[in-house]
Amino acid sequence: MITGPVRRCAAELAAAEELPAFVYDLAALRDHAADIREALTSPGAPEIFYAAKANPDAPILETLAPYVDGIEVASGGELEHVRRVLPNARLAFGGPGKTDSELELALNLGVERIHVESPRELTRLAALADGRPVEVLLRVNLAGDRSGVALAMSGPFGMDPVLVDACHDILAAAPHMRLRGIHAHLASGLDAPAMLRQSTEILDWARPWLDKAGVTAPEFNLGGGMAVDYADPTSRFDWPHYGRQVAALALPGETLRIEPGRAVSVYAGWYVTEVLDLKRAHGEWYAVLRGGTMHIRTPVTKQHNQPFTVLSRAENGPEVSGEPVTLVGQLCTPKDVFARQVPVDRIAEGDLIAFAMAGAYAWNISHHDFLMHPKPTFRYLD
Numbered sequence: 531m532i533t534g535p536v537r538r539c540a541a542e543l544a545a546a547e548e549l550p551a552f553v554y555d556l557a558a559l560r561d562h563a564a565d566i567r568e569a570l571t572s573p574g575a576p577e578i579f580y581a582a583k584a585n586p587d588a589p590i591l592e593t594l595a596p597y598v599d600g601i602e603v604a605s606g607g608e609l610e611h612v613r614r615v616l617p618n619a620r621l622a623f624g625g626p627g628k629t630d631s632e633l634e635l636a637l638n639l640g641v642e643r644i645h646v647e648s649p650r651e652l653t654r655l656a657a658l659a660d661g662r663p664v665e666v667l668l669r670v671n672l673a674g675d676r677s678g679v680a681l682a683m684s685g686p687f688g689m690d691p692v693l694v695d696a697c698h699d700i701l702a703a704a705p706h707m708r709l710r711g712i713h714a715h716l717a718s719g720l721d722a723p724a725m726l727r728q729s730t731e732i733l734d735w736a737r738p739w740l741d742k743a744g745v746t747a748p749e750f751n752l753g754g755g756m757a758v759d760y761a762d763p764t765s766r767f768d769w770p771h772y773g774r775q776v777a778a779l780a781l782p783g784e785t786l787r788i789e790p791g792r793a794v795s796v797y798a799g800w801y802v803t804e805v806l807d808l809k810r811a812h813g814e815w816y817a818v819l820r821g822g823t824m825h826i827r828t829p830v831t832k833q834h835n836q837p838f839t840v841l842s843r844a845e846n847g848p849e850v851s852g853e854p855v856t857l858v859g860q861l862c863t864p865k866d867v868f869a870r871q872v873p874v875d876r877i878a879e880g881d882l883i884a885f886a887m888a889g890a891y892a893w894n895i896s897h898h899d900f901l902m903h904p905k906p907t908f909r910y911l912d
């Protein structure tokens with residue numbers, strides 16, 4: 531599963547003593563993004579807004595730009611960053627707890643759609659806009675059954691169907707605010723059939739609500755959350771199936787939109803490091819790796835084994851064959867675990883370890899400064 535260019539880059543970085551490193555395979559990202567685009571081209575298919583929070587690195591955004599319709603940002607920081615990297619990109623701005631200065635920034639930096647999370651936020655935005663036209667979607671949070679999903683976005687996200695009704699009067703009193711549609715990001719970790727069921731649920735609720743609000747040519751942002759399977763790095767969300775079916779859900783005059791993050795960029799990133807020490811403790815084998823989960827917090831937050839490939843390198847280092855090994859980092863905490871009791875054919879001190887699926891929610895969600903180890907190297911392969 532590891533590609534030649536990533537393997538070669540890993541060897542070069544090891545020779546130059548530049549590990550650990552994040553290596554991004556931009557060619558693979560381009561191919562994957564092209565596949566997703568291709569699956570969503572029929573009439574009625576949703577527009578794609580990449581969720582920057584999954585990985586906002588400039589080379590990632592620049593690589594994705596030709597294959598997506600826009601970028602979804604979730605803070606003033608992301609908004610300024612993405613505007614700088616992609617000055618002409620269409621932007622949607624969502625996220626809870628937007629401050630006045632962030633809303634002002636959105637008004638000044640040409641955000642196309644603001645996803646409003648509460649009646650108070652709508653009121654503040656209307657006042658800040660002060661007559662300037664603003665196009666908004668209202669974010670709703672529907673109560674449906676989300677059992678089995680990786681993450682249900684219940685709680686403070688958006689408005690429930692009772693609260694959202696309070697927006698009617700606020701909009702009526704602020705004619706410069708144009709309601710364009712409904713936004714709903716309800717869960718993450720959904721496979722294509724589950725995503726389609728959820729999309730239907732959103733449309734069934736939102737259509738009559740928008741109709742009552744007098745919205746013509748309505749827009750429906752159906753959210754992100756397309757499933758990624760860390761236990762099988764070769765599997766992919768079924769974009770062709772999803773694309774065909776979701777396009778058929780759109781009625782004439784409607785615009786659908788999605789905002790996937792993880793399922794777009796996760797496969798393009800690798801965290802490459804090396805085995806510093808190999809030892810047995812209380813009957814279990816441990817490989818201590820350079821770096822740690824302060825660089826890639828993903829396995830700790832998701833409580834999974836980060837998939838990896840061992841790249842054999844050492845000539846004479848101590849080794850283990852055919853036994854389960856726990857891969858840990860350099861942090862002084864038992865939580866610094868990349869993968870637990872994974873059977874390996876052979877692993878030796880000095881070997882390189884390439885962790886796959888490190889392209890999303892990896893470096894950018896990690897507590898980099900804990901223990902003050904050196905920062906990783908970053909490589910972007912074209």
Ligand SMILES: *Cc1c(COP(=O)(O)O)cnc(C)c1O
Pocket residue numbers: 581583584602604624625715718719753754755756789790791792793
């Ligand atoms: C995080 C987030 C996304 C992206 O979710 P993925 O699971 O990365 O696809 C999209 N929309 C909103 C509102 C989000 O908070």
